[in-house]
Amino acid sequence: MTLKHLVKELLLLSGFTANSTSHSEKIISAFGGLISITGIIWLTNILIEAGTLDPSSGILVIASMGASAVLLFxxxxxxxxxxxxxxxxxxxSGVIGITCFKLFGNTFVIAGLAVGMAIGAMYYLRCIHPPGGATALTVVIGGSVITELGYQYLLVPVAVNLVIILVLSVAYNGLFKWRRYPAHLAHKLKKTVITKPKDRQFELTHEDFAAAMQELDSYVDITPEGLADLLELAKQHAEKNITHPSEIIAGHFYSNGKIGSLWSIRQIVDAAPINSRPHLDQVIYKVLAGDGGYETNICLRSEFHQWARFEVVKHQQQWIKVEADDL
Incomplete structure (x- = not known):
């Protein structure tokens, strides 16, 4: 195993993957987080000054709102x-944390119990939200300032924080048509390009993905509507393909167009002259990503042409298909 291959494997094991979002999208997300937490503190202070909220608790914002801001924006x-x-x-999670503290105190075992029960409850009630675990933990180990509030803690500050951050999320993300929140709103307002069924070679359905998700048996952070949109865009993108590249050229990159562990990217390192005799018309290629990573092999140009589905280029750490118009 080469050093480059080892580094690649370590990155994959760590979950460090390519991110295809634009710089503007990253900046929009960061600015949204800034606005949300600043807004919660500012609006809560206004409510306190107006006498609507009691400032005696000393709690304005729960720390887990910072984590919620990451997800919402x-x-x-x-x-x-x-x-x-x-x-x-x-x-x-807040109810579970408070109840655990009232019944059993604030030992390290109870802290773990509160978080574990919160995870289970969120799973069964279909409201998994990682910052909720932090909310449950904060109640148990947060000290007397929090525990003395009891169940009132759910109203102030938790419910107040939630109302403010959700209103800000709807308003801020609504400024950008591709980010409208909640996700159903973005899906509902999206213009769908309809492809004639007769033009499609295959048609995947929601049921196909539901069965695949069930077999995967792991929570995936995407809504059914988001998955449907992603599937439709992927199918539209796939339909732009030609069956195989017209030429196999030295120095160019090619993909076999497969999915999962069978996917592979190869680069032609060297190739015989195009008019060579059939048994001498060979190419040397190197696997750059996917199946057979970093191997170097030789084969007939015709064999490579049959393997290659389309030509690709690397853009923002992602392999992107080269369209026919770009060739």
């Missing part, structure tokens, strides 16, 4: 970011 269409997940995740 960096992943606004994720399943973990939707309103029921946010509200249910925090409030249900």
């Amino acid at each position: 960096a992943v606004p269409h994720g399943a973990l970011s939707q309103p029921w997940a946010v509200v249910g995740g925090h409030l249900i």
Whole structure:
């Protein structure tokens, strides 16, 4: 195993993957987080000054709101970011945390119990929201300032924080048509390009993906509507393909167009002259990504042509298909 291959494997094991979002999208997300937490503190102070809220508790913002801000403004269409997940995740976890403290105290075992029960409850109630675990933990180990509030803690500051951050999320993400929140709103307002069924070689359905998700048996942070949109865009993109590249050229990159562990990217390192005799018309290629990573092999140009589905180029750490118009 080469050093480059080892580094690649370590990156994959760590979960460090390519991010295809634009710089503007990253900046929009970061600015949204800034606005949300600043807005919660500012609006809560206004309510206190107006006498609507009692400032005696000394709590304005729960720390887990910072984590919620990451999801609401960096992943606004994720399943973990939707309103029921946010509200249910925090409030249900808060109830569990408070109840555990009142019944058993604040030992380290009870802290773990509160978080574990919160995870289970969020799973069964379909409102998984990771910051909810922090809310449950905060109640148990947060000290007397929090524990003395009891169940009132769910109203102030938790519910107040939730109302403010959700209103800000709807308003801020609504400024950008591709980010409208909740995710259903973005899906509902999206213009769909219809492809004639007769033009399609195959048609995947929601049921196909549901069966695949069930077999995967792991929570995936995407809503059914988001998955449908992704599937439709992928199919439209696939339909732009030609069957195989017209030429196999030295120095160019090619993909076999497969999915999962069978996917592979190869680069032609060297090739015989195009008019060579058939048994001498060979190419040397190197696997750059996917199946057979970093191997170097030789084969007939005709064999490579049959393997290659289309030509690709690397853009923002992602392999992108070269369209016919770009060739």
